[in-house]
Amino acid sequence: MGTVVTTPAPITPDAVKSWIDRLPGRAQAYARLARFDRPAGSWLLFWPCIAGLALAGGVQQQPLLIAWFGLGSLAMRGAGCVWNDIVDRDLDAQVARTRDRPVASGRISVKAALAFAVLLSLIGMLVLLQLRPLAQVVALVSLIPVAAYPFMKRITWWPQAWLGLTFNWGALVGWAAIAPLDAPEMWLLWAGGIAWTLGYDTIYALQDIEDDALAGIKSSARALGPKARAGVAGFYALALALWSAALWQVAGQPLAVFALLPLAAQLGWQVTKLTDTTPTNALILFRSNRLAGALWVAACASVGLA
Incomplete structure (x- = not known):
């Protein structure tokens, strides 16, 4: 009986080598779908949270929020990327840098991608619960422009x-x-x-x-x-x-x-x-x-x- 070889998910040109390169092919595809191999976007989502917190004097008052915002940035950036890839799957297939993305290439179905986005959003909900009610409302309102962005x-x-x-x-x-x-x-x-x-x-x-x-x-x-x-x-x-x-x-x-x-x-x-x-x-x-x-x-x- 021959050996079954699992082909790893293709790497986009702007990806970086990270821990996900040691994951099995299927898990690697999901990690790439959430852009865990491209952490710059998570940092760019994280820094504004901390800038607002810092300028309001919150770094000293509630330093634990820094860690929560870090987790939230990773999860919600991932969920946003999944949603973006679902909406843009036909356009992504026409661009050299994005044609190998998991949804555009067909390695992950739209239904599976949606389920993954829900899972990531649940992590974001956990972070939301750490905030006071006013901040929770402000964060929830952001879902409207986020959902509209891919269009x-x-x-x-x-x-x-x-x-x-x-x-x-x-x-x-x-x-x-x-x-x-x-x-x-x-x-x-x-x-x-x-x-x-x-x-x-x-x-x-x-x-x-x-x-x-x-x-x-x-x-x-x-x-x-x-x-x-x-x-x-x-x-x-x-x-x-x-x-x-x-x-x-x-x-x-x-x-x-x-x-x-x-x-x-x-x-x-x-x-x-x-x-x-x-x-x-x-x-x-x-x-x-x-x-x-x-x-x-x-x-x-x-x-x-x-």
């Missing part, structure tokens, strides 16, 4: 703006976990996050610009065309301006904005390196926003703790 690339040239709205919703949740929602600095923090996401996701979209054009997928990278670098610079400048206003509001003094200098330097470095818009360089710059998010949180924590 945005069919409707608008700026789906990255909608992604920014959803990915930075955690700033509202983190703030609401500690403080009331009537503070202008909370909204400034969120608006700055949207501008930041417009920048880094435009960089990310540069990887697929040619395939997106063939498939009719809209993106900010396609809308900006040769002005993509200038657009990213503008988005980052707007993010820094809004975050500066938020920190100033909390601290009550202009010197608070100097806490953002390391972040400004990192974002500036990205813009200088964006003269090269090849997929490889775009991915490197996109991933560097994990550090940018940490620097953002550090600035918020320095003001919030003070």
Whole structure:
């Protein structure tokens, strides 16, 4: 009797080697469906939660929430990716970078993917129960724009703006976990996050610009065309301006904005390196926003703790 060989799930070009590479083929496919092999997105969902918490002074008051937000970011980012892949399975099959995704390639059925999304959402519900009622309501409202996001690339040239709205919703949740929602600095923090996401996701979209054009997928990278670098610079400048206003509001003094200098330097470095818009360089710059998010949180924590 011959030996049965299990073929591992194909690896997308933007995946990273991790513990999931040692999983059996079927389990590996589910891990890839939730993007556990691409942790940058989970970090980018996590940092806004901690920025909101930190600026409201919650890092010192409720440090355990940091761990809960970490678990929630991993689970809900995974659930969002599964939903995105279900909706986009036909479009994904037309793009080189995404055609091997588990649902688009048929390795995981739509029904099984939906069941997996429910399982991940139940983990998110566990995290939700750790929050006070106001923050729970704010978090639940986010499900509406999250559910709508996969359709945005069919409707608008700026789906990255909608992604920014959803990915930075955690700033509202983190703030609401500690403080009331009537503070202008909370909204400034969120608006700055949207501008930041417009920048880094435009960089990310540069990887697929040619395939997106063939498939009719809209993106900010396609809308900006040769002005993509200038657009990213503008988005980052707007993010820094809004975050500066938020920190100033909390601290009550202009010197608070100097806490953002390391972040400004990192974002500036990205813009200088964006003269090269090849997929490889775009991915490197996109991933560097994990550090940018940490620097953002550090600035918020320095003001919030003070």
